[in-house]
Amino acid sequence: QLQLVESGGGLVQPGGSLRLSCAASGFTLDYYAIGWFRQAPGKEREGVSCISTSGGSTNYADSVKGRFTISRDNAKNTVYLQMNSLKPEDTAVYYCAADSYCLANWGMGEGYDYWGQGTQVTVSS
Numbered sequence: 001q002l003q004l005v006e007s008g009g010g011l012v013q014p015g016g017s018l019r020l021s022c023a024a025s026g027f028t029l030d031y032y033a034i035g036w037f038r039q040a041p042g043k044e045r046e047g048v049s050c051i052s053t054s055g056g057s058t059n060y061a062d063s064v065k066g067r068f069t070i071s072r073d074n075a076k077n078t079v080y081l082q083m084n085s086l087k088p089e090d091t092a093v094y095y096c097a098a099d100s101y102c103l104a105n106w107g108m109g110e111g112y113d114y115w116g117q118g119t120q121v122t123v124s125s
Contacts (some may be wrong), residue, residue: 002026002114004096012026012086016123021082022096022116029072033102034079036070036110038092038121046088047107048094051079058100086123093118 008020015095024032049070050059058070067086072079079096097112 001097004098004114004116006094006096006116006119009094009121011122011124012029013125014087014123016086017082018086018121020083020094020096020119020121022079022081024077024098024114027114028074029077029079029098030074031100032098032113033095033100033106034070034072035099035102035106035109035112036079036081037095037097037107038090039095040089042094043092044081045095046092047056049081050102050106052102057102059106061107083121086121088123091123093120 003025005023012018033052038048039044039045048061051070054102055072067084069082095118096116098114099112
């Protein structure tokens with residue numbers, strides 16, 4: 001079965017950090033760009049970050065630039081999202097998704113081949 005599995009979510013205080021992981025099962029991530037998305041209750045899904053197949057190109061939403069870092073370890077078939085200086089407005093379910101490239105409209109979430117089930121991130125004191 002081909003799937004992506006996110007992990008690493010949880011409850012953290014404002015200013016804290018979390019590292020999310022996106023692991024592939026049943027296929028190799030080497031040939032896929034990976035996007036991270038999030039959706040808060042009552043809000044539309046938002047593109048957070050995208051990383052190319054080699055890791056040489058990354059994209060970030062303005063709301064997370066300077067705080068979040070996307071990376072990948074193809075040997076471990078895993079992509080990471082390091083989240084620092086977390087704010088209450090970062091609270092959401094975070095999803096990863098696989099596509100051939102980080103297209104210009106990567107943040108729209110259209111055309112991705114695989115999606116994970118999501119992991120909850122809650123930033124609260």
